[in-house]
Amino acid sequence: MTDPVHPTSTGPGAQDVLAQRVRDLVPAGREVREVRMFGGLSFMVDERMAVAAGRDGSLLVRTDAGRHEELLGRGAQPATMGPDRPMGRGWLTVPAPLVDDDRELGFWIQVGIDSRDAPASP
Template identity: 35%
Template sequence: MPDNLPLRGTRAARTAPPVRTWWCGHGAALVATSRFSSVVRATISGMAYDEELADRIRELVASRSDVFEQRMFGGLAFLIAGNISVAASGRGGLMVRVDPTQTDDLVDGVRVTPMVMGGRERRGWLYVELDALASDAALADWIERGVSYAGSLPAKRR
């Protein structure tokens, strides 16, 4: 519990929103700060993705003016025209969006696996283990796949 909360029983304590913390793995905490709302407003504290991998991705997409970064899925996604191309995953690897018809050809079952979202494998979304990205050439290949496919999709409205 933070040290700067008002003392219990005071007027400030009655009007202050409660602070509740749930640990969600990777050292991150979900902190809810809403008392009366039916929708809990929450923020993620702590870094849930690999900053070094995110920096490597930034270097590879730096020449593109249409790339936008956004935190999502516990990681950092790189979007092109509103479509996710790749993301530094909160699990420590790389999430890559590819043509769904290529999913089976690209999966090796060990270092490259289909993404599981909502309990189901999603065609066109791959998870690449960090050890498969050790070389800059390997990372550049996956980034190019994701950027090419996302760039081929219609732009999303913001």
């Protein structure tokens, strides 16, 4: 059996669809709070930002800066706050098509949750 695929990954309503999927996939027992920031809906897990659902269906992920290159190899892109404004190591954007699959989305959510114990990005 394969994970469900969510074809509404981009366009109107993409953020809402992604946000609901994030809610459904955050592991039970975690304190979760939603905050609007970074142009999206951020998910604070145990009081630290883990991921944010972007308006375009992309996912902003807080990561351990030491895993930056590894995670770029999975299709993530360096996160920016606009043209010529990189957010630095420890912040990645995962394009919407790469989180259409629940298994992949769950992986990225866990990366964001795991980052809470990582040192701050330089």
